[in-house]
Amino acid sequence: MTFSSRFRQGMKAAIPVWIAFVPSSVAWGIAAQSHKLTLEEVLLLSAWVYSGPAQFAVLGPLAEGKSAIQVLIAGTLMNLRFLPMSTALAPFFCGVKRLPLLFSSHVVSASSFIVPYLQFQKERDSEAHTESDPIAKGYGNLAFFLGVGVTAFIVWVAGTATGFIVARGFPAGFEEPLKFILPGYFAGLLVVEMKGRMVPLICAVSLIAALPGAAVSPEWGWLATSVVAAWVGWSLEEWNLRAAKSS
Amino acid sequence: MELTRSEIIIVLGITALAFRAVPQLYFVGEKFPEAWDRLLRYLSYALLCGIIATTLFMKGAALERDMAPYRATALVAATVVARWTKSPLSGLIVGTLLVSVFSWLK
Secondary structure, X not given: OOHHHHHHHHHHHOHHHHHHHHHHHHHHHHHHHHOOOOHHHXXXXXXHHOOHHXXXXXXXXXXXXXXXHHHHHHHHHHHOOHHHHHHHHHHHHOOOOHHXXXXXXXXXXXXXXXXXXXXXXXXXXXXXXXXXXXXXXXXXXXXXXXXXXXXXXXXXXXXXXXXXXXXXXXXXXXXXXXXXXXXXXXXXXXXXXXXXXXXXXXXXXXXXXXXXXXXXXXXXHHHHHHHHHHHHHHHHHHHHHHHHHHO | OOOOHHHHHHHHHHXXXXXXXXXXXXXXXXXXXHHHHHHHXXXXXXXXXXXXXXXXXXXXXXXXXXXXXXXHHHHHHHHHHHHHHOOHHHHHHHHHHHHXXXXXXX
């Protein structure tokens, strides 16, 4: 299969990702406009950082002129989740040169990761007993990944610009709904994705603990309580898993 | 030295690219430990919830007492609808409508 046909295959597989990206990117663009960011800053964030949760995390602190360190720590903690995603994809790009890998890695996101990852796993299982050139396979996988990632990236950037421009047209008196759009959408995303008992517990504790945390320190309090909630929840789960294994 | 907003965005983008690129360039064939994967996921969920809480209910160090109950009601409605319909967009529409109604009634 040629690079372009594999790219097109990725594009077709990305259609559900585009559909998911439209409301979230438009919501982010609207929220960014209501926080008085400029269109250039919005486009730079969307195109260069390209991470919905990190963009949400830094929007308030960035708009309020909080310290660079706080903005960078909040965004960086959120972006750490790219490490396992990229590590999981890496074996499927066997033989691909470093420069194309460096450029293509920019379009790794939660949604553009899961679609190719599941596709590659399915193909690996079905081709387990057939011989194929691993380097050609690596480039084929890269083409599929780019078909998903590049098109989703374009939808994301265009969506944020659209949201920003649409929000300019809102008359005065819409501050409350505009303020609600982004947190409301992310809360919805979280509850749809939630599985098991630990995630809802961590989310509930983090949501409640952030309020006294922010009251003590508006810049660092919520960040500290969130990190502690995640760490304690994870440690408890690890302890339970180890106890279950040893018994 | 204080950074401008654009400079902060550029630095943030560089860290994001590093987290995306380094495993693909240097960790080929490595397996990310499942427990650490879970920790990073929990961390991003907890941070999102922390941001949701401070965005909706706090102004600096003070709780927005007058609007907090309305926004909390809208947030609960949005999450219930999103979970029930499995659609964050449906939840968002319901929550935003509620917040709009509350703000116009006030």
